[in-house]
Amino acid sequence: MIPSDDEQAIVASPPRGSLRDRHGPSSPTRSRSITETVNGSHKFVIEGYSLAKGMGVGKHIASDSFTVGGYQWAIYFYPDGKNPEDNSTYVSVFIALASEGTDVRALFELTLVDQSGKGKHKVHSHFDRALESGPYTLKYRGSMWGYKRFFRRTALETSDFLKDDCLKINCTVGVVVNTMDTYRPHSIQVPESDIGSHFGALLENQEGADVVFNVRGERFHAHKLVMAARSTVFRNKFFEEASGTEEEIVIEEMDPKVFKAMLHFIYKDELVDEDVLAASSSETSIFDTLAAKLLAASDKYHLDRLRLLCEAYLCKGINVNSVSTTLALADQYHAMELKAVCLRFAAENLSAVIRSDGFEYLKEHCPSLQSELLKTVAGCEEECSSGGKSQSVWAQMSDGGDTTGRRVRPRI
Known part of the structure; x- marks a missing residue:
């Protein structure tokens, strides 16, 4: 059922922090694929080279196995070469996959060490150059990579690579691995702030209280530091004015119940229970309600958050x-958010508002607000002075007549 003009009421939007957005937006996840090599090296010393010659083509001396990237590897040295077609003209060197594995991709480096100290090593490496087809793939256990014609035998035996019938071969293997770096936000439930309950307990047990407020004969014990932290008015009184050392402050212009509710906010950062606020809503005038008097107190003591809480309640x-x-009320105590809501609501329901008893109060005590309401209806000050509909609205608001002075029934 659609309410009549006299029954219309404003519907406030859900407050910030309501159930709809209490948990906030879900945090995005992200992942990153990382392809890199796991590198490892092995030094293989072959002593008695001359004795190894003649063992036969295709026969090798194997190093001890070593582990790189989770796989076992070994160096194979062929003194008489691996390929029968070379007729033992070359020595062969290979790196073999010595453990079970399928399609193991790797980079390799073989170094025949110069034992003269000149550093002129014979190096075959894939680490310092781009490979057209990428890293080499070893299909299964026993797969090898290396050189059938690693070094001509006659040249090797007269070189600085052979010393005291000994060869030294260094091998580096870089196994290609792919890892997934995944970030998933983790959450730890943090309870709501309980600082208000702690300060509230401080107010209730009066421990460490160092000032007394005498509000129309009723005494309230409080703490100067807490009051000063929350209100610049109290800060100036306690720490900047000459009278700041007094231990009892008399307040006559405020009801004790209002001062108690203000202390509740100062210490707990919240309004008193809504039941307490609602109990005063049956007062004849809105100015006499606890919420309105708290709004006045917030303006007097510069408690901006209390002002907004009161505005939200009154809204x-x-x-x-x-x-x-x-x-x-909003205009008197500088409640600008509440004032804007009232102006907008009154403009949207002007015909019914003009007929209300409250509008008579507005005309009598706050004539300047009629101009602000008119500007809200018209949309801008220029439109108010241009005649037309705005002029007829103004006539209704001022005396219930039209621009010719005739009494008419208000129509918007």
Whole structure:
């Protein structure tokens, strides 16, 4: 059922931090594929080279196995060569996959060490150059990579690579591995802040209290540091004015229940229970409600968060009958958010608002707000002075007549 003009009420949007967004947006995950080599080296010393010659083509001397990238490897040295077609003209050197594996991709480096100290090693390496087809792939156990014609035998036996009938071969293997670096946000549930309960306990047990407020005869014990931290007005009073050393402060212009509710906010950073606020809502005038008096206190003591909390509470009670007096209240205590809501609501429901009792209060006590309401209806100040519909609206707001002075029934 659609409510009548007199029954319309504002519907506030869900407050920040409501169930809809309490947990916030889910954090994005991300992943990264990393392809790199796991490198390892092995030094193989072959003593008694002259004795190894003649063992036969295709026969080898094997190093001890060594592990790189999770696989076993070995160096094979063929004194008489691996290929029968070379007729023992060359020595052959290979690196073999010595453990089970399938399609193992790797880079290799073989170095025949110059034993003269000149550093002129014979190096075959894939690490310092790009390979057209990428790293080599060893299909299965026993697969090898190397050189059938690694070095001519006659040249080797007269070179600095052979010393004291000994050869030294260094081998480096780089096994290609792929890893997935995945980031998944982890969350730890953190309870809501409980600082308010701790400070609230401080207020209730009065431990360390160093100032007393005498509010119309009712005494409230408090802490100067807490009051000063929350309000610049109290900070100036306690620490900058000459009277800041007094231990009892008399306040006559505020009801004790309002001061108690203000202390509740100062220490706990929240409004008193809504039941307490609602109990005063039956007052004849909105100005007499606890929420309105707290709004006044927030303005007096520069408690900006308390002001917004009061505005949010009062906003929920806006309707055709209350919007005018709520607008006056908001204007008096600089509640700009509440004032903007009231102006917008009154402009959207102007015909019904003009007929309300509250609008008579607005005309009598806050004539300047009628101009602001008119600007909200018209959209801009220039439109208000251009006649037309804006002029007829102004006539209705001022005396219920049209621009010719005739009494008419308000129509928007």
